[in-house]
Amino acid sequence: SNPFEVKVNRQKFNILGRKTKNDVGLPGVSRSKAIKKRTQTLLKEYKEREKTNVFRDKRFGEYNTKISPEEKMIRRFTLERQQNYGKKNIYNLNEDEELTHYGQSLAEIEKLNDIVDSDSDTEERGTLSAELTAAHFGGGGGLLRKKASSGQQDEEEEKPKSRKELIEEMIAKSKQEKQERQTRRESALELTEKLDNDWKEIQTLIARKPPKSERKDKEVEKPKPDEYDMIVRELGFEMKAKPSERLKTEEELAKEEQARLQKLEADRLRRMRGIDEQTNKKKPSHVSADDLADGFILDKDDRRLLSYKDGKINIENEDEEEKQEEEEEEEDGKEDSEDEEESAEESANEDEEDVAADSHSDLESDLESEEEAAESKEQKKCKTNKNESQDVEELDPKMKAAESELPYTFAVPESYEIFKSLLAGRTIEQQLIILERIQKCNHPSLAVGNKAKLEKLFGFLLEYIGELAALDLPELRTIDKLILPLYNLCQMFPEAASDSIKFILRDAAHDMGEVIEVKGRATFPGLDMLIYLKITSLLFPTSDFWHPVVTPAFIYMSQLLTKCRITTLQDVIKGLFICCLFLEYVSLSKRFVPELINFLLGVLHISLPKKQAQGYTVVHPFTPVGKNLELLLVCDKKDLESWQKQNLPLSIVTRLKETSRTEMNHVRLSCLALCFDLIKKCAAVYESLPSFHEIMHPVRILLTHHVPANEYPEKLQELYHSALKELENKVKHYTPLICEKKKPVPLKQYTPKIVKVLEFGRKQGGSKKEQERKQLIQKHKRELKGAIREIRKDNQFLARMQLSEIMERDSERKRKVKELLGSLATQEGEWKAMKRKK
Numbered sequence: 001s002n003p004f005e006v007k008v009n010r011q012k013f014n015i016l017g018r019k020t021k022n023d024v025g026l027p028g029v030s031r032s033k034a035i036k037k038r039t040q041t042l043l044k045e046y047k048e049r050e051k052t053n054v055f056r057d058k059r060f061g062e063y064n065t066k067i068s069p070e071e072k073m074i075r076r077f078t079l080e081r082q083q084n085y086g087k088k089n090i091y092n093l094n095e096d097e098e099l100t101h102y103g104q105s106l107a108e109i110e111k112l113n114d115i116v117d118s119d120s121d122t123e124e125r126g127t128l129s130a131e132l133t134a135a136h137f138g139g140g141g142g143l144l145r146k147k148a149s150s151g152q153q154d155e156e157e158e159k160p161k162s163r164k165e166l167i168e169e170m171i172a173k174s175k176q177e178k179q180e181r182q183t184r185r186e187s188a189l190e191l192t193e194k195l196d197n198d199w200k201e202i203q204t205l206i207a208r209k210p211p212k213s214e215r216k217d218k219e220v221e222k223p224k225p226d227e228y229d230m231i232v233r234e235l236g237f238e239m240k241a242k243p244s245e246r247l248k249t250e251e252e253l254a255k256e257e258q259a260r261l262q263k264l265e266a267d268r269l270r271r272m273r274g275i276d277e278q279t280n281k282k283k284p285s286h287v288s289a290d291d292l293a294d295g296f297i298l299d300k301d302d303r304r305l306l307s308y309k310d311g312k313i314n315i316e317n318e319d320e321e322e323k324q325e326e327e328e329e330e331e332d333g334k335e336d337s338e339d340e341e342e343s344a345e346e347s348a349n350e351d352e353e354d355v356a357a358d359s360h361s362d363l364e365s366d367l368e369s370e371e372e373a374a375e376s377k378e379q380k381k382c383k384t385n386k387n388e389s390q391d392v393e394e395l396d397p398k399m400k401a402a403e404s405e406l407p408y409t410f411a412v413p414e415s416y417e418i419f420k421s422l423l424a425g426r427t428i429e430q431q432l433i434i435l436e437r438i439q440k441c442n443h444p445s446l447a448v449g450n451k452a453k454l455e456k457l458f459g460f461l462l463e464y465i466g467e468l469a470a471l472d473l474p475e476l477r478t479i480d481k482l483i484l485p486l487y488n489l490c491q492m493f494p495e496a497a498s499d500s501i502k503f504i505l506r507d508a509a510h511d512m513g514e515v516i517e518v519k520g521r522a523t524f525p526g527l528d529m530l531i532y533l534k535i536t537s538l539l540f541p542t543s544d545f546w547h548p549v550v551t552p553a554f555i556y557m558s559q560l561l562t563k564c565r566i567t568t569l570q571d572v573i574k575g576l577f578i579c580c581l582f583l584e585y586v587s588l589s590k591r592f593v594p595e596l597i598n599f600l601l602g603v604l605h606i607s608l609p610k611k612q613a614q615g616y617t618v619v620h621p622f623t624p625v626g627k628n629l630e631l632l633l634v635c636d637k638k639d640l641e642s643w644q645k646q647n648l649p650l651s652i653v654t655r656l657k658e659t660s661r662t663e664m665n666h667v668r669l670s671c672l673a674l675c676f677d678l679i680k681k682c683a684a685v686y687e688s689l690p691s692f693h694e695i696m697h698p699v700r701i702l703l704t705h706h707v708p709a710n711e712y713p714e715k716l717q718e719l720y721h722s723a724l725k726e727l728e729n730k731v732k733h734y735t736p737l738i739c740e741k742k743k744p745v746p747l748k749q750y751t752p753k754i755v756k757v758l759e760f761g762r763k764q765g766g767s768k769k770e771q772e773r774k775q776l777i778q779k780h781k782r783e784l785k786g787a788i789r790e791i792r793k794d795n796q797f798l799a800r801m802q803l804s805e806i807m808e809r810d811s812e813r814k815r816k817v818k819e820l821l822g823s824l825a826t827q828e829g830e831w832k833a834m835k836r837k838k
Helices: 027-040 042-045 067-084 131-137 163-206 213-219 227-237 248-275 316-357 360-404 416-423 428-441 450-469 476-492 494-521 529-538 550-563 567-586 594-605 638-643 661-687 697-706 715-727 770-835
Strands: none
Touching: 027 042, 027 163, 027 770, 042 770, 131 594, 163 638, 248 428, 248 529, 416 450, 428 450, 428 476, 450 494, 450 529, 476 494, 476 529, 494 529, 494 550, 529 567, 529 638, 529 697, 550 567, 550 594, 567 594, 594 661, 594 697, 638 697
């Protein structure tokens, strides 16, 4: 071995007990072994990369039964095109691709070997004659050999015919066959026509209509149409979809509505003034057939100056000019009529003078003619007066109807007094129509200032509703109908609507605060304020956590239930109405309202006889001791028996003082029934609260232990039992609090704590799993590095092999080029030598 190829791996320190594996290395030997191994394996694979010694069926989907034959052919064709797509060298002119038509090559079809008679329309079109098939499929020797004639007996061979003669003979035969087919077809047509004519002559003799009785017997029942056939016929007769018109914008709809109302208002005013529409229409003047219409004269210049305003054509100037022209025409008409009257008077005076100047002989005839003319004029005047009187009589009811009819256009009132006078004396339907027309005629998109005007209209309408509610007999039905236009205005202008209602709530809260400061207690507001609170829930969302309008209303209602003293039955009814509003407000959000539960508890308390409250506490505004403790107590048995369940109308608050004692007791029982119903609804709303049972505990105690349910009527007892059942059947949604279980804390012991000192650069020992994991990680790193190193060496080996192949090809090419140049040089020398000899 060569000592220079030996590499000694020296160690810095000799460690006892450590075995050394690679003290001496042989890098040259290992390199030669690696090269030899690669030549036997990698190089062999490289050289045989495009060679195969096994036949494999690589046709796509050959053994796949799930794919249809058509799909197989399509996929195979696409794969073939994909393979041929990448050209192997730059001079590939796609010569290998062969175009086909119905499985035949286009190159073979272009040779025109198969002569097909395309002129014939019979069934034999495209068929080949026997001679042609014998010539092409029998080797072509049949046509070149001599043909023995049928009439000749000797079998001497004739001279072979040329190709041109054979083709001419074939063409002549094909023409002859075509002619024969044509004659056969014509003869067949003549025969069919003759047969048809004969059949028509015989058919008249054969035809005989059977009697109706026989026909009915022979008639076969027609099969009923199938459901599918019926649906197909229906679809055939269905209307096809037509393109619809473009959806109009809100501004376009508002303009159309304004134009419609203006037109209707103009018609109403015309009818009210008694102007007949037919008189305004000009009757068409008679035009003869020979009129050439050459008398057309331009009386005025109709041209307009084109102007734009805000990106649109300015039409206002044109309308104003047209109006001015119409006024001028009317004035001119009046002046013309005056001039005609004056001219008529002058002509009459002249005629009189002329008559006086004439001879007396013609006087009698003139007087007779004048008398006749005067009589005719008087008759005409009488007729015209009668016609006018008839027209006036006909127009009078139309004028009265137009005057009583509502105008179609309204301006937005500028003050509340004008608004009130506009609606005064009108029915509910008329008031709604007026409000609707005000909104349509003054839409915000039609003019700039309409938005501010309609915002004022919302305030006027709100004030009007409050005034209707504050009457001695409140018009609740009218208020109910007016909510719809109020809601529409709120949707159009939500900010102005919220400001208006917030202003009302602020004033009411401020007034209540002043009364509390002066008197120490407040009273329930009027019916108008209660209706405003109801309108708030209709106009704005009540389920929000915080709302700029609903939240102040919420706070104001809670203050009403806590700060207003209960002294009369009207106060109880108003408080129950506020409780109903509270339930309506929290129906979606399920927000807990303690004032609501306390008020219902107090209402039940004042329906009991005077005794000390046990098991529950009564909070403000109710008191455990006082003079108003038995407001809802009913002791009369007759009134208890005669009571029937009915809803409490809100208008009863104003007329409660005029009612009798029996009616008062009936109202008390109705309030108690409403209280039971509200308790039931509260249980349904708040059942999901964890503290539901604790909240309803005082109410349940009062119902079970204190309320004398046996004395109440049957319907009231049913309400009582349903409310109590609703409270008792609710399941508890919480578990009692229990201290969390913890491991006992051990006593402190004074044993030393051993801390492992970590040494830098040394592998720290751990558990067995950790050591195995670290070993695996280390082994993986080592193997990864070795694999990368081997791949790098394989790539270098292949690169060297490729370079050696390229160098061999280059050297071979250089050698051949050198040989060619040498042979050319010798030829050149020989040619020059021959040239010199010459």
